[in-house]
Amino acid sequence: MDVDRREIVAGIAATALLPTTAAAAPAADWRPPAPDRELRVPVRGGSIYVRLNGDLAAKKPPVLFIHGGPGSGHSGFLPALQLADARAVILYDQLDAGLSDRPADPANWTVERFVSEVDALRAALKLDRLHVVGQSWGSTIALEYAARRPAGLVSLTLGSPLISVKSWEKSTRAQLATLPADVRRTIETHEAAGTTADPAYAKAMDVFYAHFLYRQTPPAYITAYKKRPGLTLNPVVYNAMWGPGEIAATGTLKSYDGEPLLPRLAVPTLVICGAYDEMTPAAVKPLVARIPGGRLVSIPDAGHAVASDAPAAYVAAVRAHLESTDARR
Known part of the structure; x- marks a missing residue:
């Protein structure tokens, strides 16, 4: 789901293990550039914020990043702006x-409507070709979009993906089982009783989030960027669509199942997970197959916050996938 819980608490081709000291690591003093362009794109229900770095007319197709949540934002993808040295990078x-x-209309909170935002973005920016990268809930949107086999889609990357609630909860329950008994008991008791507003x-x-959501301190530039006025998270849409915590779904997504879409993916597809992800590599491996x-x-x-926990390794993995796909064309 990829919500910053410090701010909101209410047939497989290959398996790779990347070193943390990736060759593509940026300089220690790297900071994300200011956007080359900012715009608002009309969508059903309102308009959305979009920022662009790099040249849309470059030879290499642009890459669109779809953030998690629901109700989160694009700031977690700031490390990916390093990719703008070779292609346009679009965050929204x-x-x-x-x-x-923020119209706050629950009628807008459907998978289909969020997927339609990708079509609106492509039309507004005239994106004949593009790579798509999702993270967590954003991977749900990316999966649904790619399964339609849209023209011009070059590749797909699914980060820590919510592919189905049943596979997600199987993974998070297994992670929960590794925590101390008192922590497990507190979580399970309050979720069963519906008393998740309790401070306990x-x-x-x-404790769960410290193990499986954010394991590392985010880069200082992400923390600073989140202080931009208006760049806040939305617990209302998160709670309505997902629920009070990352482990189990109680909202409108509680019966979501995108597993039947997996065989329909027709472009090169990379799945990225953190070794200690909420959606563990072991849980996602049979889905990738x-x-x-x-x-x-x-x-x-x-x-789970892979791009924040390991920016160099994350960017290196995405870059390699995009470059290898481009080379095939």
Whole structure:
């Protein structure tokens, strides 16, 4: 789901293990550049914020990043702006998230409507070809979009993906089982009783998140960027669509199942997970096996917030996937 819980608490082709000291690591003093262009794109229900770095007319197709949540924002993808040295990088906030409009209308909170934002973005930016990268809930949107086999889609990357709630909860329950008994008992008791507003639940969930969501301190530039006025998270849409915590779904997504879509993916597909992800590599591996030519990369020492926990390794994995796909064309 990829929500910053410190701010909101209410047939497989190959399996790779990337070193944390990736060759493509940026300089220690790297900072994300200011956007080359910012715009608002009309979508059903309002307008969304979009930022662009790099040249849309470059030879290499641009890459569109779809953030998690629901209700999170694009800031977690700041490390990916390193890719703008070779192609245009597009980040955006979904409706009711980040710098986009917040009409707060539950009628907008459907998978289909969020997928339609990708079509609106492509039309506004005239994207004949593009790579798509999702993270967590953003991977749900990316999966649904790619399964339609849209013209011009070059490749797909699914980060820490919510492919189905049943596979997600199987993974998170297994992770929960590794925590101390008192933590498990507190979480399970309050979720069963519907008393997740109790501070004891939040305290216990913080232990879960420290193990499986954010394992490392985020880069200072991400922390600073989140202080931009208006760039706040939206717990209302998160709670309505998912629920009070990352482990189990109680909202409108609770019966979501995108597994039947996996065999329909017709472009080179990379799946990235942190070694200690909420959606573990072991849990996602059998799903990747159902993606034609699918490939899985596990990032050491990373939790669910892979791009924040291990920016160099994450960017290196995405860059390699985009470059290898471009080379085939």
